Amino acid sequence: MATTHRQAPATPALTHALSAAAHGLPVFPLSPGKQPAVRSPHRDDPGRATCRGECGRPGHGVHDATTDPAAVRALFAAAPRATGYGIACGRDPYHLIGIDLDRSSPLEPASAVELRQLALQQLFAVPDTVTVLTPSGGRHLWLAGPPATAVPNSAGRLAPGVDVRGAGGYLVGPGSVTARGAYRLLPGTGRLPPARCPDALLRLLAPAPAPAPAPRPTGHPASGQGLLHFVLAAREGQRNTRLFWAACRACEHDLGPAFLDALADAAVRTGLPAPEARATIASATRLTTPARRA
Template sequence: MAITDRQTATLALAHALSAAERGLPVIPLSPTKLPALRSPHHSEAEPVLCRGECGLAGHGVHDATTDPAGVRALFGAAPWATGYGIACGRPPHHLIGIDLDTKAPTDSVSALQHLALRHLFTIPETVTVLTPSGGRHLWLTGPPDVVVPNSASRLAPGIDVRGAGGYLVGPGSVSAHGAYRLAPGTADLSPAPCPRALLRLVAPPARSRHATRSRPPHGQGLVQFVLAAHEGQRNTRLFWAACRAYENGIGEDLANALTEAAVHAGLSEREARATIASADRLTTGRGR
């Protein structure tokens, strides 16, 4: 490893330890912004649903910890890490990340301001991280009894939400495209509470106690979309449908129905479940 790379890795660990001291659970990230440690189950024939129960590192956001010894151990196992991720939705902060992407077709900052005017809330002053592409991440805190899912452009084009099972790239991290840094004037701020009106937009309504895990009616269109797939588009359609399902909080409920539809369209069950697992990882940030 070159001297510059060693310095970057050392700084990444220092920033991660600082975040952990503030109660923010962290994991090491590679220059691609993905978890630096490979899944210990990557060579197994069938997809494995494990969130760290096996006791080994390599489960993405499920490895996140605030324990200094644990942080050092994770970075020690990934000396190539150049950044760190902060797990969202975890106590004590229950962090919610609002990711404003400047590469979207529309101005995501203006879109958020429009939502604020329409739904009568004020965007609070809070920790803001500037990304190498010119975007920004707003850090907000949520109540402990509300689970905020991850979503991509559901609120508006270019506005992604990072919640439970997701992570934010921490300030001081370096990716292949540049460094993440705190916006001027926000370094001394604490994450602000998420306005109630915004919380209602990013969190799904609570399920009824009598809700079942049968196929959600509003997921039927996604199932039909997969059923109608022709040869050459089966995996693509299944992946797209699974991403939409997980973004809308019905991925786990719809997984079996999507698998059945994909098998009916011509995929093997193994292929279908692997594709759905990939959509789960991409959309929710869950480690495997």
């Protein structure tokens, strides 16, 4: 990316961006509206809308992100009204994955409860990691992904109120000031590196390509009966996890809403409360069906 030698004046946004870049995080300037602050060089040329910086000029949003301090200064010089900075996800060295938890309840983000329930169902722990508090009362969790896995951006697919920032996306960096307020580090997390993304969570974020669809089963095949027996055999402490697994398999094989109702009834017979059974099946449907139809 070609940049000028013009130096940006020292501003809080630039200072924070340079600090992030020094820690290996690719950055670029943001406006108070959290949008890229450098105007596109192709704004009057629709034919170049697909350019991702190949032209050598700044103004390509997240594709401008860099760790080179001279290039960071040049980007901020081209955006004197920038009040924040973005951090590109999916790039070396951390291949950052951002888990965006929506607006808080008085005690914690409601979406954090959804994430915790998902972690219990899928048997992974949400690790201690860099956490950024947002002006709306939500929070961003930073996780490190593997180089060979491209995690896509998504909104609400993982769980209600939980968005994901992956390859091609960006997070607003701590120290940024936007029209709604400031982004700041949760005390005690700034000293942490981005924690490694748990394998079970990574499989949900970047599911393997679906195999070729099998012939649609009719009625309740033997595999469906096996799923029912699997749920009915659950003991205390296994009920939710077994129901979630069985519901995922039922969705993958298109066993239909009536069979999912039968699974819920089976779980209730083992002692699982009916509202919890319905919520678990809804979560399994939400996670499995989009991946299968993609």
